Amino acid sequence: MRQRLTPLVLPAIAFVLIVMPLAALSAIGWLDWRPGLAPPAATSPKRADPADQADPVKPADPADQARTIAIKSPGNKAVDGRKIGVELALDGKLAPKPGVRLDPTRGLVHVHLVLDDGRFDEPGHSSSSLFDVEGATGYSGVAGGDTGLTYRDVPPGTYTLRAELVVADHSSPVSGDEVEFTVK
Secondary structure, eight states: OHHHHHHHHHHHHHIIIIIHHHHHHHHTTSOOOOTTOOOOOOOOOOOOOGGGGSOTTSOOOTTTBOOOEEEEESOSSEEOTTEEEEEEEESSBOOOGGGTTSOGGGOOEEEEEEETTTTTOSTTTBOOSOHHHHTOOSSEEEOTTOOEEEEEOOOSEEEEEEEEEEETTOSSEEEEEEEEEEEO
16 A cells, blocks of 8 residues: 555655745746746846936926937947947936836836847846836836946847837837947
8 A cells, every 4th residue: 555655645745845836936926937938137236226216106297308319329330249338318317117117197208229129128138127117028128317228149230229218108109219230
């Protein structure tokens, strides 16, 4: 009798000790274990940006919000694909990071950068800190006190970088710019 139970007991113990806790952590949002999901990119700790600490519930002053955007860098030139710094010129402020997904009637705006139709807009290639806030890939978000980000490990070729200034509901761009550059 003892020999017949052993093959059943060990898988049951493994299920209770391993699978059930993982399922519970996933259910409460502490673990995302979907197949093919890349682990989050390692980030270095940085000081809190005062613009990110602003009260996102406070109504935005439309006069303070950015209404035009231009890509300052990389420009129409050849760059090293290991690290591509993107710098933006804005005529006003961006929403604080916690305010990115708020009611669009408040006038809060943020930036979507799209490299090569979103091919490199995911945590493995982009330093955007908004992937978790926006809950999407296909573009890299910029908000708060940031005025750019860094793309990493982009192979040689010619690419188009698009910048869109958008309101919280992403209904339509407020302003935009586009630049073509070459990675050597």
